[in-house]
Amino acid sequence: GYRVSLQGNFFGHNHTYIIFPEYNPRKHIKLDPPLKIQSNVTASKCQIWWSVPWYLVEILQYELQYKEYSMSWEIALNKTPPSSLPHIEIEAAELHSGIAYIARVRCKISENEDSYHSQWSEWSQTTVFQRAGVQIISGKILNTRTMQFLFIPLSFGTLLYLFWNCKLSSRYCCFLTSGQKASPALTFPRQLLSFSHSIIFTMGILR
Known part of the structure; x- marks a missing residue:
C-alpha cells in the first residue's frame, strides 16, 4: 500500500497531514x-x-x-x-x-x-x-368468421344437390302425359331463387 499525505505552508508554518496512512489503489477504483x-x-x-x-x-x-x-x-x-x-x-x-x-x-x-x-x-x-401492441380477436368475431367459412361450402353443396334433382326431374318429365300434373322440375327455378335469397340474408346476418 501507499501513504498519502498533504504538505503545505499554513499561517507561516509547514505542516504535513496524513490523509491515508495506508492507501491501496486496488480498493479505490471507479x-x-x-x-x-x-x-x-x-x-x-x-x-x-x-x-x-x-x-x-x-x-x-x-x-x-x-x-x-x-x-x-x-x-x-x-x-x-x-x-x-x-x-x-x-x-x-x-x-x-x-x-x-x-x-x-x-x-x-x-x-x-x-x-x-x-x-x-x-x-x-x-x-x-x-413493446409492440398485441392484437386480440374477440370470440364473437372468431365464431362469426367460422360460421362464414362453413356456410359457403354447405351452400354450394346444396345448390349442386338441387341442380342434380332438377336434371333428373327434367328427364322424368319427358314421360308424362298431357293429363298428368306438372313436373316438379318446373318449380325448381322458384326454389333456387328462394334459396339464393336465404343465402344472401344469412350472409348479411353473419357480417
Missing part, C-alpha cells in the same frame, strides 16, 4: 461506464446488452435502470442481472404495450471479489425500446 448499450424486443421479453473490457467481464456486477420515456429517472425501476455477463432480460409482462421505454446501466467490481473494490461507475448512454 470504472468507466459500460459502452454500446443496445436492446431488442420480442413478443415475450426485452433483451438488453452492453460492452465492457474483456478482462473485466468476470469480476463486474451491474445495475440496470429503466422507465417510461416520458417519466423522471427518480421513479425508474432497478434490475440486477443474475450473473456477471453483460446482458439482462425484462419480461414482456413488465412492459405496457405501445409505451416507449428508456434504459441505462452502470457497473462496479463485484462484492464477491476480494482483490479489488470500487464504487459505482457513472451511468452509461441510454437505449430506447418499445
